[in-house]
Amino acid sequence: LLLPLVIEGRVVGSLGLDTVEPRSFSTAEVNLAWSVADQVGGALARAWLDKEHRRLSTAIEQTVDSVIITDTKGTIVYVNPAFEQVSGYNRHEVIGQNPRILKSGKQDADFYEKLWKTVSAGQVWHGRVINKKKDGTFYTLDATITPVRDEDDRVVNYVALQRDVTRELQLEEQLRQSQKMEAIGRLAGGVAHDFNNILTVINGHSELLLQRYLDSND
Numbered sequence: 628l629l630l631p632l633v634i635e636g637r638v639v640g641s642l643g644l645d646t647v648e649p650r651s652f653s654t655a656e657v658n659l660a661w662s663v664a665d666q667v668g669g670a671l672a673r674a675w676l677d678k679e680h681r682r683l684s685t686a687i688e689q690t691v692d693s694v695i696i697t698d699t700k701g702t703i704v705y706v707n708p709a710f711e712q713v714s715g716y717n718r719h720e721v722i723g724q725n726p727r728i729l730k731s732g733k734q735d736a737d738f739y740e741k742l743w744k745t746v747s748a749g750q751v752w753h754g755r756v757i758n759k760k761k762d763g764t765f766y767t768l769d770a771t772i773t774p775v776r777d778e779d780d781r782v783v784n785y786v787a788l789q790r791d792v793t794r795e796l797q798l799e800e801q802l803r804q805s806q807k808m809e810a811i812g813r814l815a816g817g818v819a820h821d822f823n824n825i826l827t828v829i830n831g832h833s834e835l836l837l838q839r840y841l842d843s844n845d
Contacts, residue, residue: 628652630664634672642667693768693789696775699782701725701743713791715761726787731765733757742772746785749774755792766793 632640642664644652652660687694693710697703702725706718714721714729721728730739734756745752752772757765768789775784 628657628660630660632664632668632671634668634675639668639671693787693791695726695787695789697726697785697787699747699784701785704784710789713760713766713789714758720761729758731757731759733765746772746774747782749776749782766791767796768792 628644630642630644631638632642642660644660646652687707690707691709693713694705694707695703695710696705702723703721706716706721710721711717716728738756742752742754751774753770755767755769757767759765769792770787770789772785772787774782775786777783
C-alpha cells in the first residue's frame with residue numbers, strides 16, 4: 628500500500644506499507660494508513676515551517692538594517708540587534724512600547740498622521756525620518772513600513788525596515804561644502820587676477836603721468 632504525503636497541496640513523499648503474505652488491505656487498514664499519512668504530512672509541515680522560521684529569524688537577526696515589528700496598534704513586538712546598535716535601546720526597553728519613544732521632534736504631527744494613514748490602509752510607506760537615540764542624539768533613516776497580512780487578508784502586523792543614512796548625509800554635506808569653497812576660491816582667484824590687471828594698467832598710466840609732470844618741471 629503506497630500513499631502520498633501531501634503538504635499544502637503538494638506531494639512531497641510517500642508512505643509505504645507491506646504485508647508479510649500477499650493479500651488485500653481492508654478498508655479499515657486503508658483508512659488507518661490514510662490517517663497515519665496525514666499525521667506524518669502534518670509533522671513534516673511543522674518541521675519545514677520551523678526550519679523556515681529559523682532561517683528567516685537568522686537572516687533578520689544578522690541583517691545590518693534595523694527591523695521593527697509592531698502589532699496593528701503600533702506596539703513594538705520585536706526589534707533586531709541592528710536596531711539596538713543604532714538606537715542605543717535594548718529590546719527589553721522597547722518591546723511593549725510605541726515607536727514614538729524615538730520621535731525627535733524634527734517632523735510635525737502631519738508627517739506622522741500621513742504615515743499612519745498610509746499603513747493602516749494596507750499600503751506600503753516609504754520615507755526619510757529623523758529619530759532620536761537613547762542618548763539624545765539624532766540620526767536619519769530611510770525607512771519602509773510594510774503591512775503584514777494573514778490568510779484572510781487581514782493586516783496583523785507592521786514591519787519597518789530602516790537604514791541609517793546619517794553618515795552618508797554628513798559626507799554629502801562635507802562634499803558640498805568642499806565644492807562650494809573650491810568654487811569660491813576659483814571665483815576669488817579670477818577676481819584677483821582681473822583686479823591685478825586693472826591695477827597694472829592704472830600703475831602704468833600713473834608712471835606716465837608722473838614722468839610727464841617731472842619732464843614739464845624741468
